[in-house]
Amino acid sequence: RKEVEQDPGPFNVPEGATVAFNCTYSNSASQSFFWYRQDCRKEPKLLMSVYSSGNEDGRFTAQLNRASQYISLLIRDSKLSDSATYLCVVNPRYNFNKFYFGSGTKLNVKP
Amino acid sequence: GAGVSQSPSNKVTEKGKDVELRCDPISGHTALYWYRQSLGQGLEFLIYFQGNSAPDKSGLPSDRFSAERTGGSVSTLTIQRTQQEDSAVYLCASSGDPASGELFFGEGSRLTVL
Numbered sequence: 608r609k610e611v612e613q614d615p616g617p618f619n620v621p622e623g624a625t626v627a628f629n630c631t632y633s634n635s636a637s638q639s640f641f642w643y644r645q646d647c648r649k650e651p652k653l654l655m656s657v658y659s660s661g662n663e664d665g666r667f668t669a670q671l672n673r674a675s676q677y678i679s680l681l682i683r684d685s686k687l688s689d690s691a692t693y694l695c696v697v698n699p700r701y702n703f704n705k706f707y708f709g710s711g712t713k714l715n716v717k718p
Numbered sequence: 719g720a721g722v723s724q725s726p727s728n729k730v731t732e733k734g735k736d737v738e739l740r741c742d743p744i745s746g747h748t749a750l751y752w753y754r755q756s757l758g759q760g761l762e763f764l765i766y767f768q769g770n771s772a773p774d775k776s777g778l779p780s781d782r783f784s785a786e787r788t789g790g791s792v793s794t795l796t797i798q799r800t801q802q803e804d805s806a807v808y809l810c811a812s813s814g815d816p817a818s819g820e821l822f823f824g825e826g827s828r829l830t831v832l
Binding site: 611613615639641649650651652653656694696698702704705706707708709710711 | 753761766768817823824825826
């Protein structure tokens with residue numbers, strides 16, 4: 608079983624829409640969680656960390672549900688520039704230097 | 719430049735040949751990671767270096783793969799006797815503070831094995 612599972616999408620949404628992605632993780636001992644963004648044929652870049660109480664960064668909101676072992680990313684007022692693949696990343700408690708990446712969820716924002 | 723630098727950016731090789739991929743991390747970053755990404759797939763962890771500690775090689779898929787990091791800086795990933803299934807983008811990342819979750823990736827080396 609994969610450490611991190613994501614719906615590959617694509618999610619096709621119009622500009623201004625609100626869209627949410629989920630990601631599930633298999634190891635209940637996972638310590639830290641992150642969302643990365645990867646543009647087509649580019650390297651991944653950190654979008655935001657995910658805190659236990661949930662956190663917001665502008666139009667982006669991240670949530671963690673430890674009981675159900677999933678994290679989510681909500682994007683409000685989608686922009687064309689949000690089109691990318693969003694990677695869920697999990698860091699296990701037993702090795703805080705190791706990062707497991709999901710396969711990513713592709714988002715296409717249309718005019 | 720100030721970012722992670724990888725070379726070559728593209729490499730086409732014949733099955734059975736050896737290849738070397740190079741990564742020059744951000745200056746001062748003690749943590750260095752190698753991942754590979756196949757088409758449409760997520761990042762697969764290969765190996766991790768942290769300072770002078772023994773590397774975590776648990777992700778290397780076979781003994782044809784090896785990596786070293788000289789002087790705590792530049793790293794080389796070597797693939798011997800390449801196979802077609804080795805075709806992928808090999809990404810290197812460095813971090814000054816892995817606990818922050820922020821890995822800085824290079825643009826990758828795209829390997830194609832014919």
